[in-house]
Amino acid sequence: MTDRTYSPVTNEILQELKAIVGERYVIAGDDDKLEPYSHDEVKGEQYAHMPECVVRPRKAEEIAEIMKLANREHVAVTPRGAGSGMSGGAVPIEGGIVLLMDRMNDIVELDKENMMITVEPGVVANDINEYLAEYDLFYAGYPMSLETCFIGGNVAENAGGGKAVKYGVTSRYVLGLEVVTPTGEIVELGGKLIKDVTGYNMIQLMVGSEGTLGVFTKIVLKLMPLPKSQVDLLCLFDSAEQAIECVPQIMTRSGIIPTAIEFMDRTAVRAACEYLNESIPYEQAGAMLLITVDGPSEEQVEHDYMQIGDQCMEAGASEVYVADNSTTSERVWKVRRNIGEAYNVISKRQCAEDIVVPPACIPAIVGKLGELSEKYDVMMPCFGHAGDGNLHARIVSPPEWSDEQWEPVAEKILNELYKFTAQCGGRISGEHGIGHKRKKYMSYFVSEGYLDMLRAVKRGMDPNNILNPGKIFDLQGKA
Amino acid sequence: MTDRTYSPVTNEILQELKAIVGERYVIAGDDDKLEPYSHDEVKGEQYAHMPECVVRPRKAEEIAEIMKLANREHVAVTPRGAGSGMSGGAVPIEGGIVLLMDRMNDIVELDKENMMITVEPGVVANDINEYLAEYDLFYAGYPMSLETCFIGGNVAENAGGGKAVKYGVTSRYVLGLEVVTPTGEIVELGGKLIKDVTGYNMIQLMVGSEGTLGVFTKIVLKLMPLPKSQVDLLCLFDSAEQAIECVPQIMTRSGIIPTAIEFMDRTAVRAACEYLNESIPYEQAGAMLLITVDGPSEEQVEHDYMQIGDQCMEAGASEVYVADNSTTSERVWKVRRNIGEAYNVISKRQCAEDIVVPPACIPAIVGKLGELSEKYDVMMPCFGHAGDGNLHARIVSPPEWSDEQWEPVAEKILNELYKFTAQCGGRISGEHGIGHKRKKYMSYFVSEGYLDMLRAVKRGMDPNNILNPGKIFDLQGKA
Numbered sequence: 001m002t003d004r005t006y007s008p009v010t011n012e013i014l015q016e017l018k019a020i021v022g023e024r025y026v027i028a029g030d031d032d033k034l035e036p037y038s039h040d041e042v043k044g045e046q047y048a049h050m051p052e053c054v055v056r057p058r059k060a061e062e063i064a065e066i067m068k069l070a071n072r073e074h075v076a077v078t079p080r081g082a083g084s085g086m087s088g089g090a091v092p093i094e095g096g097i098v099l100l101m102d103r104m105n106d107i108v109e110l111d112k113e114n115m116m117i118t119v120e121p122g123v124v125a126n127d128i129n130e131y132l133a134e135y136d137l138f139y140a141g142y143p144m145s146l147e148t149c150f151i152g153g154n155v156a157e158n159a160g161g162g163k164a165v166k167y168g169v170t171s172r173y174v175l176g177l178e179v180v181t182p183t184g185e186i187v188e189l190g191g192k193l194i195k196d197v198t199g200y201n202m203i204q205l206m207v208g209s210e211g212t213l214g215v216f217t218k219i220v221l222k223l224m225p226l227p228k229s230q231v232d233l234l235c236l237f238d239s240a241e242q243a244i245e246c247v248p249q250i251m252t253r254s255g256i257i258p259t260a261i262e263f264m265d266r267t268a269v270r271a272a273c274e275y276l277n278e279s280i281p282y283e284q285a286g287a288m289l290l291i292t293v294d295g296p297s298e299e300q301v302e303h304d305y306m307q308i309g310d311q312c313m314e315a316g317a318s319e320v321y322v323a324d325n326s327t328t329s330e331r332v333w334k335v336r337r338n339i340g341e342a343y344n345v346i347s348k349r350q351c352a353e354d355i356v357v358p359p360a361c362i363p364a365i366v367g368k369l370g371e372l373s374e375k376y377d378v379m380m381p382c383f384g385h386a387g388d389g390n391l392h393a394r395i396v397s398p399p400e401w402s403d404e405q406w407e408p409v410a411e412k413i414l415n416e417l418y419k420f421t422a423q424c425g426g427r428i429s430g431e432h433g434i435g436h437k438r439k440k441y442m443s444y445f446v447s448e449g450y451l452d453m454l455r456a457v458k459r460g461m462d463p464n465n466i467l468n469p470g471k472i473f474d475l476q477g478k479a
Numbered sequence: 480m481t482d483r484t485y486s487p488v489t490n491e492i493l494q495e496l497k498a499i500v501g502e503r504y505v506i507a508g509d510d511d512k513l514e515p516y517s518h519d520e521v522k523g524e525q526y527a528h529m530p531e532c533v534v535r536p537r538k539a540e541e542i543a544e545i546m547k548l549a550n551r552e553h554v555a556v557t558p559r560g561a562g563s564g565m566s567g568g569a570v571p572i573e574g575g576i577v578l579l580m581d582r583m584n585d586i587v588e589l590d591k592e593n594m595m596i597t598v599e600p601g602v603v604a605n606d607i608n609e610y611l612a613e614y615d616l617f618y619a620g621y622p623m624s625l626e627t628c629f630i631g632g633n634v635a636e637n638a639g640g641g642k643a644v645k646y647g648v649t650s651r652y653v654l655g656l657e658v659v660t661p662t663g664e665i666v667e668l669g670g671k672l673i674k675d676v677t678g679y680n681m682i683q684l685m686v687g688s689e690g691t692l693g694v695f696t697k698i699v700l701k702l703m704p705l706p707k708s709q710v711d712l713l714c715l716f717d718s719a720e721q722a723i724e725c726v727p728q729i730m731t732r733s734g735i736i737p738t739a740i741e742f743m744d745r746t747a748v749r750a751a752c753e754y755l756n757e758s759i760p761y762e763q764a765g766a767m768l769l770i771t772v773d774g775p776s777e778e779q780v781e782h783d784y785m786q787i788g789d790q791c792m793e794a795g796a797s798e799v800y801v802a803d804n805s806t807t808s809e810r811v812w813k814v815r816r817n818i819g820e821a822y823n824v825i826s827k828r829q830c831a832e833d834i835v836v837p838p839a840c841i842p843a844i845v846g847k848l849g850e851l852s853e854k855y856d857v858m859m860p861c862f863g864h865a866g867d868g869n870l871h872a873r874i875v876s877p878p879e880w881s882d883e884q885w886e887p888v889a890e891k892i893l894n895e896l897y898k899f900t901a902q903c904g905g906r907i908s909g910e911h912g913i914g915h916k917r918k919k920y921m922s923y924f925v926s927e928g929y930l931d932m933l934r935a936v937k938r939g940m941d942p943n944n945i946l947n948p949g950k951i952f953d954l955q956g957k958a
Contacts, residue, residue: 113727113839136734158676169674171683172651187928191904192837194867195648197637197687198906198913198924199951200933204650204683208676225734248592255615255704255775296734300779358671360592388673425670427677434677445677449666454679456939461932472678 006094006469007074009052017097020065021057025103028053037098040085041340042437043348047088051078051098058103060178060186060217067184067215070097070466078468079211081121081153084145086352087435089157089210093470099215101152107131108218114192115223116175121152121216125159128221137223140167142260143431144337152216158208160431162333163292165387166259167224169431171207176220179206182213182462192220205457210433211468213461227294229301230259232323232332235312236285240265240382243287244366246315247386248359250291254307260292261387262336263362268381268394272335275342280335285318289386290336292329339383340392349397349406351414355421356430359389368420369393372413380413390430393417418444434472442473485555485573485948488531492552496576499544500536504582507532516577519564520819521916522827526567530557530577537582539657539665539696546663546694549576549945557947558690560600560632563624565831566914568636568689572949578694580631586610587697593671594702595654600631600695604638607700616702619646621739622910623816631695637687639910641812642771644866645738646703648910650686655699658685661692661941671699684936689912690947692940706773708780709738711802711811714791715764719744719861722766723845725794726865727838729770733786739771740866741815742841747860747873751814754821759814764797768865769815771808818862819871828876828885830893834900835909838868847899848872851892859892869909872896897923913951921952 009028018026027033031050039048057063070077076096083090092098105122112135119128126146128139143149143161153159155177160169176190190196190203206214237243240263247261264272269282282288289312293304309320323329343350357365366382369391373380377398384392395413397406418428418441427445428438442451451473458465458475465475488496488507497505506512510529518527536542549556555575562569571577584601591614598607605625607618622628622640632638634656639648655669669675669682685693716722719742726740743751748761761767768791772783788799802808822829836844845861848870852859856877863871874892876885897907897920906924907917921930930952937944937954944954 111837111839112731114837115731116837158680160674164674168651171680172647181928181932185928185931187926187932189929191906193835193904193906193909194838195639195643195835195864195869195909196906197908197910198921199929200692200936201637201650201683201687202929202932202936204680205936208680213679225730225736228734251704252591252594255707257704295779297779297782299782300774300776303776303778356672356674358590358593358595359673360590385674390674425672427670427672427675429676430672430674431676442677447666449660449664450668450678450681452664453660453666453681453940457679457681457684457936460935460939 006076006096009075009096013069013073013075014053016069017053017055017066020062021055025056026053037080037100038091040083040088040090042086042088043350047091047437049091049093049095051092052095054098054100056100056103060180063099063180063215063217064184064186066097066099067180067182067466071183071464074464076469077466079215081150082148084149085153085157085435086354086432087429088437089433089435089471091436093436101150104217110135111192116192116220117223118218118220119151121150121219123151125149125151125154132223136226138226139221140173140224141170144340151219155207155216155219156209156211157433158431160385160388160390162260162262162385164385165261166257171204173222174203174207174219175222177203177206177216178218179214179216182467190220210435210471212458212471213467225296228296229298230292230294230329231301231305232329233291233305233309234280234321234323234332235289235291235317236281236319237288237317238286240287240366240370241363242316243289244363244386246289246312247362249315250308250311254311256304256307258291258308258387259294260290262290262384263386264288264290264336264339264383265381267379268339268383269335271342271346271381272339275345276335276338278331278335280332281321290332343381343394343396347396347399349401349403351395351410353393353395353417354390354429354432355393355426356388356390357421357424357426359387361424361426362386362389362391364424365391365421368417372416376409376413378409378413388430436470439472485575486553488554488575492548492554493532495548496532496534496545499541500534504535505532516559516579517570519562519567519569521565521567522829526570526916528570528572528574530571531574533577533579535579535582539659542578542659542694542696543663543665545576545578546659546661546945550662550943553943555948556945558694560629561627563628564632564636564914565833565911566908567916568912568914568950570915572915580629583696589614590671595671595699596702597697597699598630600629600698602630604628604630604633611702615705617705618700619652619703620649623819630698634686634695634698635688635690636912637910639864639867639869641739641741641864643864644740645736650683652701653682653686653698654701656682656685656695657697658693658695661946669699689914689950691937691950692946707775708777709771709773709808710780710784711808712770712784712788713759713800713802713811714768714770714796715760715798716767716796717765719766719845719849720842721795722768723842723865725768725791726841728794729787729790733790735783735786737770737787737866738773739769741769741863742865742870743767743769743815743818743862744860746858747818747862748814750821750825750860751818754824755813755817757810757814759811760800769811822860822873822875826875826878828880828882830874830889832872832874832896833869833908833911834896834905835867835869836900836903836905838866840903840905841865841868841870843903844870844900847896851895855888855892857888857892867909915949918951
């Protein structure tokens with residue numbers, strides 16, 4: 001970004017890259033064609049950076065050759081999936097090569113007996129479950145961008161999503177990885193194994209490392225039996241505070257772990273409904289909880305959702321709607337999944353936040369968001385995975401503000417919000433990652449000793465700092 | 480072991496250690512007092528090594544000082560919990576200091592609202608659940624040594640145990656760690672957070688790192704609602720093959736994930752029953768499955784265990800006994816937990832194996848064990864966490880054999896067993912760890928590229944190789 005620390009992609013290097021992957025799979029010298037790879041879903045010019053070329057490999061061996069070439073020539077390499085990231089993780093901030101994984105999109109093997117599937121990183125997350133439906137199996141990852149995001153990006157970011165309360169996040173399902181290391185070795189980690197302590201847990205180090213420690217070329221995922229029954233509850237509350245205070249109690253009082261507990265305030269639901277031209281009964285409510293229960297029998301699911309519905313009514317819900325068929329369920333979840341997209345349309349000046357706190361602290365955080373929204377007079381719709389303590393607040397500029405008005409205010413809001421989050425024992429990201437977007441705020445949440453650990457790992461595995469440099473932390477000095 | 484690579488613990492160093500932790504908490508100069516810390520549960524003189532001193536710190540700050548001293552003086556430090564390990568992980572094979580964690584045994588805080596508990600590493604695993612019982616919460620770890628093992632050791636080894644089929648292993652429950660690094664910094668990782676991608680997943684790198692990357696001084700564990708109902712099934716089969724073939728089908732056919740699926744062959748059950756002077760109906764059966772089902776209601780648990788019982792009968796079980804009260808349940812589980820101990824009494828010449836394979840391969844592995852047992856004419860009782868693909872075979876010398884007779888035979892059996900396991904896509908350890916016991920076999924299962932990754936991490940975090948050196952892999956050359 002400042003002084004050039006990497007070598008440029010010369011014509012000679014381009015020729016070598018073409019020899020490795022084939023001429024048609026190298027994009028270079030055409031800004032219009034390169035531009036889509038200069039950003040992800042993070043808004044703001046300051047987070048974008050043009051690559052010098054985009055390379056679309058088909059095999060691990062090709063990636064290994066590219067990494068060796070990049071190390072030899074000291075060129076930065078940034079892996080990229082669908083580009084649906086929320087922290088700039090796939091943005092080539094040092095220029096160089098973008099390694100686009102879209103051609104590596106085979107479902108390699110379904111192993112029904114072991115309840116595992118092996119996929120390439122470029123498979124769209126939702127395609128896995130469409131493929132599995134007929135086998136009564138499913139993959140429990142459910143990121144909100146599931147219709148577009150690649151499974152490789154899910155693994156790189158340790159995607160969370162809608163079903164994490166019961167099923168956990170991506171990391172729980174990654175049993176094996178084939179990885180190309182930053183220095184160009186192809187290494188297998190784990191395998192079709194439920195338990196494995198044969199060495200350090202490098203798989204879990206790789207999951208969520210945001211493409212800085214290795215490029216995934218094969219992924220073995222654990223599958224679950226497809227629940228035989230599933231019901232969604234849409235629980236309406238008069239106020240956000242009431243809804244959110246109910247969340248920690250659901251599990252502690254009922255002893256039931258629901259599949260999902262999603263929180264949406266009224267403005268968030270309205271925006272998504274308008275964007276989709278959909279109507280769910282938001283007008284009646286200040287906020288709502290979308291609670292999913294699934295299980296191996298209708299009786300059990302009925303037992304569970306009745307108990308949870310009663311809990312919500314006791315906690316002051318005004319209505320509890322039951323969606324017990326897949327059409328209604330999909331309508332409601334589509335609203336939830338499209339909140340982010342709806343706000344993207346409303347304003348280009350906004351921050352999509354991803355703070356995570358101890359679950360019992362979410363009422364305090366929601367209160368703080370309301371307070372900040374009032375103090376600075378900006379929209380701050382709030383929604384997210386309340387059951388995990390992971391809230392997505394959007395801080396949205398009034399449409400009439402200029403960049404000059406917006407930026408200092410956004411900065412102040414983030415500072416106050418992050419300080420409060422840190423006081424709660426929270427962190428800056430629950431599932432979107434740090435990338436380069438949140439890097440400068442890391443010191444609010446973690447110690448220099450912790451960052452030194454990350455640096456030690458990165459230096460050990462990527463001695464020339466070739467793979468996705470400048471993400472999560474800076475290698476030198478303060479991050 | 481060969482040339483001395485570390486400095487001796489001199490009188491001056493001992494004085495410094497006494498100044499740090501207090502004179503009475505340093506053991507030195509008395510072989511009788513040091514001997515208990517020269518080994519863990521691994522049998523065989525060749526795996527034991529005397530420490531030069533044992534130090535019993537009370538606080539993270541003391542451990543930080545000890546690590547700084549050890550780095551300055553180049554003395555090896557080996558952390559140790561209850562010494563119930565199965566791979567020599569706590570054995571000070573380079574002499575030096577044993578860091579005994581027994582005094583750090585406080586339950587620091589129960590956070591009911593967040594369903595989390597913070598403990599020190601020296602708390603006995605079972606004490607956590609005894610403490611939690613009155614709050615309708617539980618910690619889902621269930622290692623077979625739970626009455627003696629320390630939670631710190633469970634985290635260091637990523638202990639598995641009896642409930643991992645449904646609940647997963649230790650790693651799933653570790654949300655936060657306070658760690659003293661190998662160079663003596665105190666660092667906090669994670670916290671009371673269900674999701675967190677604020678940096679690499681250092682917690683999961685620490686879990687299962689066998690005390691080579693850091694010393695845990697505080698552990699935040701996720702808790703679960705105490706199941707309101709639990710039932711054990713004891714399913715008797717005529718043969719081990721029949722029992723084990725049933726295992727992968729239970730989940731794929733019923734769609735139910737039981738809490739536990741433990742396999743025990745007849746000789747294993749008999750040994751434990753004789754050791755405990757207990758009688759469970761083993762005489763009728765060639766092998767049995769101990770299957771546990773738990774859940775939030777009696778109806779659901781009944782539904783689940785009826786289905787699973789039917790599955791077992793269809794798969795050829797001769798009897799299915801239902802243990803639906805805690806006394807009977809504990810009797811059966813006590814038999815399972817004591818198989819290892821029973822064989823310890825029978826012979827001192829034995830190997831306790833911990834192989835893990837893709838779950839669908841366990842019938843093949845059990846067949847191979849039978850074949851090897853016949854070929855070499857040694858007892859090979861077989862038991863373990865069949866639902867996870869993790870089998871504990873004991874290879875037990877006939878009582879009349881000498882060491883000279885036993886050792887080459889054991890070596891041959893292990894070689895054949897490990898090669899077959901590797902062919903199945905399996906690994907050498909599912910939960911006991913590598914330590915120094917299994918180090919020389921690592922190359923059967925993992926690549927040099929993988930080991931180089933581990934070495935890079937270890938070198939980055941422990942540049943002087945002070946903390947638990949010589950475990951899992953050798954830093955130089957081939958492991």
